[in-house]
Amino acid sequence: MELRFLGGASEIGSLGLVIRDQGRTVLCDYGMTPTDPPAYPIPAPTNVDLAVLSHAHLDHSGMTPLLSRLPKARLAATPVTLAVADLLTRDALKVARLNGYQPAYSPHDIAGLHAQAVAVERHGTFRHHGIEIEFTPAGHIPGASMMLYRGERDVLFTGDLQTHATHLVGAAEPLECDVLVMESTYAGREHPDRRETERRFRDRVAATVERGGKVIVPAFAVGRAQEVLMTLAASGFETYLDGMARAVNSVYLSAPEYLADGKRFRRALEGVHVVEHPGDRKRALREADVIVTTGGMLDGGPVLYYIGELYPDANSSIFLTGYQVEGSNGRQLMDTGTLTVDETVVRPACEVEKFDFSAHAGHTDLVQFARATRARTVVLMHGDQREALRDDLAPHADVVVPANGEAFTV
């Protein structure tokens, strides 16, 4: 069978993998890179029979509305992934317009995709035109799935993978396969101990509150904001939530079976004040100890309002919780200690610290996972340091490190 990446092989973004096998064409994920300007993958072939979506993050889902222009194609994903991808692709349209870019698709495409979308439950099997694909949880975020394609050879596509349980979701379990197509975000890097990170995070929040400051926690709307809220639950801080995470929470509350503990998630949210209107933001600034808000990389969203108010306050803190892509305001803060607020570069007086709440497996986790699948062929994708993994996996499997656009057989 032949595999080809449309994008996302050697970078974190714009992922798309085309599998051609026995006259069928399957597309795994179809994402974009939400940078300024956005980046896109090679266009999908027009003869796609079936597309499967691992999870809702835009680097995996951002181009799926274009599939509505291929009326024969079906898009299979878990119901949680479909609902959250709908929110994110609509938001991406809004962001494109705000930033003055021609959007890659229209609201009509997003609406059209609904007719082609098929919801597959976790642990479900989807069959379409003789193609059989088994879905199994990938950890990472609620609804995230790995997909096991059963064909000439069994191919396991991981999407994004987390092999440790978090507050929000359980861990991914390896499945035996012939060919493993595995994400490599953390190739060559390990995570610090999560419980230790959480303890330090709560301690630093407490220290800020004790000296009379407030904590701004910029967090991605899908997965990260919820993980942070669960980490803070029961610690007694006045916590406010602002931005798109509110809508994502509603999806998660409606599908508790996709969470590690739906009741605990619901309880964690009960103690959180939700900013419903921009007018509530002043109240949040007055009364909050902690404000969890989008955008996670400080490039847009309500976080800029809060930072604009609090950056000169030496008692307050900005605690970053996610990956800060090159060129983002958050990366600028980490690298130079400066921020761009209202088009002016400023040096915040408040405390700035980064905490590793990653939803991806670390290097050793990836090696163990790959070995447990007993795959004879491992294809590494979604990473910019894949060679580090290749070296550790090579004694046990044929390791392929493909380039975008290059077709290869497995």
Ligand SMILES: [Zn+2]
């Ligand atoms: Zn992801």
